[in-house]
Amino acid sequence: MNPALTNIPLFPLSGHVLPGGTMRLRIFEPRYLRMVREVCAQGDEGRIGMCMFNEHGSVEENTHIYPLATLARVIDFEHRDDGLLGITVEGVEACKINQISVDEDGLRRGQVELAHNWQPTALAEQYQHLAERLCQVYHEYPELGSCPTEDRLRCARWVCQRWLELLPLTADVKQELLNQPSCEPALDYLSGLIQESEN
Structure with a gap:
């Protein structure tokens, strides 16, 4: 397994970004502020696992995160007037989350593999x-x-x-x-x- 894919911080959301898309986010929870600092410190290689939130899943058992996710990079950030951190992420690659661990502050991390389900084809x-x-x-x-x-x-x-x-x-x-x-x-x-x- 690529070591870069073994410790991906996960960000479950009700909104979704897929490869090729962008999303603006407001960050305020300490664990996610730490996530952004960590990912930005990794430069161009830094990735966040943008996950789909499963409202029927269990947070305790980590089933509140669907397995198919998007590896995204931070392409912009700003300190907002409301005191929150604003970031813009860009979806880079589809991935599948195989295993989830939890840091002390509740930040989830995933062991992931790249998912190449859809090949680029011309629109019929x-x-x-x-x-x-x-x-x-x-x-x-x-x-x-x-x-x-x-x-x-x-x-x-x-x-x-x-x-x-x-x-x-x-x-x-x-x-x-x-x-x-x-x-x-x-x-x-x-x-x-x-x-x-x-x-």
Whole structure:
């Protein structure tokens, strides 16, 4: 096992970031402030395991963290007017958490392996409406960032991951879709949701 993947600090959230996406966070708990300091001290190699929170799981048994997660790096930070630390993380790689340990202050750490479930493929014609609607969402909500480039909008995996971040789907649904060997089932699912919302 790659030693860099044996001691990843874990950050369970109800919001989700996947590879290629970014997320802004407000950090205030001491254990997570320590996590940010530790990861930033590692430079470009520092990673946080951004995890999906399982509301039906047990904190005591660490089943409140779903196994599929995203290794993310801190790309920006600021000291906010409200006294909290603001950071921006970028999803780098998908991973699977195999084992969880707990520090004295409650910070979880994971032994993880990289998950290469979805290969990059071109977005099929039948799903072009997903890319077009996604571009509209970015125009309507500039806080999401600049409008995606054409090469990103042509990538089925990238388009699929952004919709999975944006839509209020339950974590168990996202886990099931992300567990598939390709993004095709997720594209079918998302396509049906978007078309239904537009009717």
